[in-house]
Amino acid sequence: MTTTAGGLLPRLPGAFRARRWLLADRDRWHAADVRGDDHAVVLVRSEEAGDVVLGAGDPDAVAALVRDLAHERRAAGAGALGWLTVPRSTVLGASELEALGVAPYSTWDRMSTDEPPPAVAGEESVVRLGPAEADEAAACLAEANPGTRARPGGADDAGWWGVREQGRLVGVIGAADRLGAADGRRSWHLHGLGVRPAARGRGLGAALTAAALRAGLGAGLAWVSLGLYADNAVARRLYLRLGMAVDEENASYAAPGYGGSWRR
Numbered sequence: 001m002t003t004t005a006g007g008l009l010p011r012l013p014g015a016f017r018a019r020r021w022l023l024a025d026r027d028r029w030h031a032a033d034v035r036g037d038d039h040a041v042v043l044v045r046s047e048e049a050g051d052v053v054l055g056a057g058d059p060d061a062v063a064a065l066v067r068d069l070a071h072e073r074r075a076a077g078a079g080a081l082g083w084l085t086v087p088r089s090t091v092l093g094a095s096e097l098e099a100l101g102v103a104p105y106s107t108w109d110r111m112s113t114d115e116p117p118p119a120v121a122g123e124e125s126v127v128r129l130g131p132a133e134a135d136e137a138a139a140c141l142a143e144a145n146p147g148t149r150a151r152p153g154g155a156d157d158a159g160w161w162g163v164r165e166q167g168r169l170v171g172v173i174g175a176a177d178r179l180g181a182a183d184g185r186r187s188w189h190l191h192g193l194g195v196r197p198a199a200r201g202r203g204l205g206a207a208l209t210a211a212a213l214r215a216g217l218g219a220g221l222a223w224v225s226l227g228l229y230a231d232n233a234v235a236r237r238l239y240l241r242l243g244m245a246v247d248e249e250n251a252s253y254a255a256p257g258y259g260g261s262w263r264r
């Protein structure tokens with residue numbers, strides 16, 4: 001029998017215990033089934049919307065672990081997974097994906113920094129938003145970043161910031177509270193960055209991101225992270241200029257119609 005006492009960290013191979021992604025999300029994965037070694041790990045946990053799988057490490061070794069998982073699940077008659085995320089260069093065969101019941105869904109990176117960003121012009125015009133401004137922020141996001149599910153009022157909200165022009169919110173960004181370093185310092189995961197199309201290309205996106213990074217790192221967080229779709233070149237350049245670095249390059253696979261609460 002496997003014991004999950006002590007949570008995820010003591011059960012992770014040593015090489016993965018300092019990985020920011022796993023540290024930040026270790027509460028979600030505390031009871032996960034852990035397979036692998038210092039080269040690669042695969043974590044499996046159950047959610048109402050289906051089992052969720054995360055692979056990290058050497059892509060060939062991740063592929064071998066996922067192959068074993070697919071054989072096992074097929075033999076056991078286990079249903080489709082809800083969601084699978086692996087390093088982007090992991091090659092998965094059509095028969096494994098079929099056995100797991102998932103198809104390619106997205107490619108995305110995780111970035112983070114533990115250094116406050118350089119000073120950014122316009123940062124002084126970024127203001128912290130209060131609960132009374134939640135609807136206004138949601139309306140801004142509906143135009144500025146319609147694809148995001150991030151909204152003020154989430155259970156893990158750490159803060160929202162915005163920029164106004166002529167009294168109207170033209171850009172916003174939010175931060176979600178996460179676990180962090182093994183020493184107990186927490187982290188933030190930024191989400192919901194959006195600048196209305198008419199206000200883009202004038203530095204507001206950089207100012208918003210810099211303000212959120214500075215607020216978090218100035219308050220003693222271990223790091224601040226975020227996720228971005230691999231093809232979002234504008235956002236990537238902006239984050240790199242602010243000193244963020246790529247920690248993970250991932251590909252996700254989903255069951256058709258997956259509606260679970262997986263977060264990047």
Ligand SMILES: CC(C)(COP(=O)(O)OP(=O)(O)OC[C@H]1O[C@@H](n2cnc3c(N)ncnc32)[C@H](O)[C@@H]1OP(=O)(O)O)[C@@H](O)C(=O)NCCC(=O)NCCS
Pocket residue numbers: 144145193194195196199200201202203204205206207227228229232234235237238
């Ligand atoms: C990504 C996004 C937030 C960027 O917002 P923005 O306000 O245009 O960002 P910035 O103005 O700071 O930077 C964008 C570009 O404008 C340039 N720029 C900034 N200030 C400038 C100025 N004063 N004059 C000319 N160009 C300027 C930047 O150098 C940058 O150029 P680059 O594309 O060559 O790197 C915006 O495009 C957006 O809302 N996109 C949709 C949602 C989204 O993708 N969100 C991020 C999810 S991870």
